[in-house]
Amino acid sequence: MFTVFSLHVMQMEFSFGPKGWVPAEQLQEKSTDECVYALGLHAPGFFDKVLNVNKCLLQSDSANEKSGNESRATWRRTAIVEDYGVQEGRRKHHNVLEKENENMHEFSQLCKNAGGIQSWGFLRGMCNSHTGFLKHLMLRSGRNVETGLPELTVNFVTSSDNPECLRPLVEKIATIPEVVSIVNNVNTSIGYTSVGEKEYTLYGKSTIIEILRGLTFQISANSFFQTNTRQGDVLYKLIEDCAFLKGDGSEIVLDLFCGTGTIGLALAKRVKPVYGFEVVAQAVSDARQNATLNFINNATFIEGDLNKIGSAFANNLPKPDIVITDPNRPVMHIKLIKFLLRLRASRIIYVSCNPATCARDLNYLCCGVPEQNIEGRYRLSSLQPVDMFPHTPHIECVCSLELR
């Protein structure tokens, strides 16, 4: 198993909550006053219990702290906690709101002017009541390709379409040198997903750059990108090894669930064409742009929902030699399993961050689904876990399947 000891997790998603959740073992130690309003991580299995996180050990220093300036606290504290009182407790918050902080006063006025949102509502997370404005805070770090210095994107996910409400907060955060982009994703659903129906760029650019396997990738806020860049390099090298490319540039690659095109593009210079499929429009557009950025002209990226494929899916494409499939945590749709079994590519590389759903899909591909008269056609030739999420129970697996 590959493990890193020095972490650099590129993306973290935090949630806002109406009050901080205190684990039972700490109830004695903490007064409940300390815990009003939360910005942090969900307790496992409970979306309405948000554990305050003041410093995230999985984040890069620049995402956690303002390096080189001892006098300023972490940027999260500076921008959100100190100025807006989200984590400071109800009493302090009242002081900040009503007496002390001009910005906060302006801010609450702004909120009221902008469509009747109450300032208190602004600070409440959605949680069970489904009220409030701020849902999630997503931090993503990348680097400047010329200087190599860290860059940060800040993505506020809100429950309604009122980007002006964020303006005072944006002005504060924009003064942090590492921050190159501040966006607002508006997600009006009652769910906890962070992908917005609309996105506003409130400061700087709308994308961030990261480098993996020597290639440059542009990433939009709604596009998937490996959260752990250093281990991402290890993961993609392993996928390349599992592809057993002949080296004569003759193979055709199908990259399913391709995101910003990372895996396909990492292989593109050593194969014939690469075809990528992905459902998120921004990710497809990033993938196309990434091909251009890396002078790759044999990669085609197609927008489409792999859960809704018809019998004619990919009929117009040449038969691939290698299929990469890298689904989200749920199982692959049975239509896609059937497609892969009909396609009979010589090799499938199945990349998964969920061993349970991965096991089901591998079982179908290898042993078939007898109750549906589906015959399995593959043999699992290798399975390598990669520790993409150190110090958590999660694990990524790269599975190599050969046609029998």
Ligand SMILES: C[S@@+](CC[C@H](N)C(=O)[O-])C[C@H]1O[C@@H](n2cnc3c(N)ncnc32)[C@H](O)[C@@H]1O
């Ligand atoms: C685990 S990510 C892998 C992305 C890419 N392979 C990478 O390594 O960066 C899974 C990707 O599948 C996409 N996705 C999820 N459901 C999908 C669907 N039904 N059809 C097509 N793409 C889907 C997600 O948007 C995401 O980009």
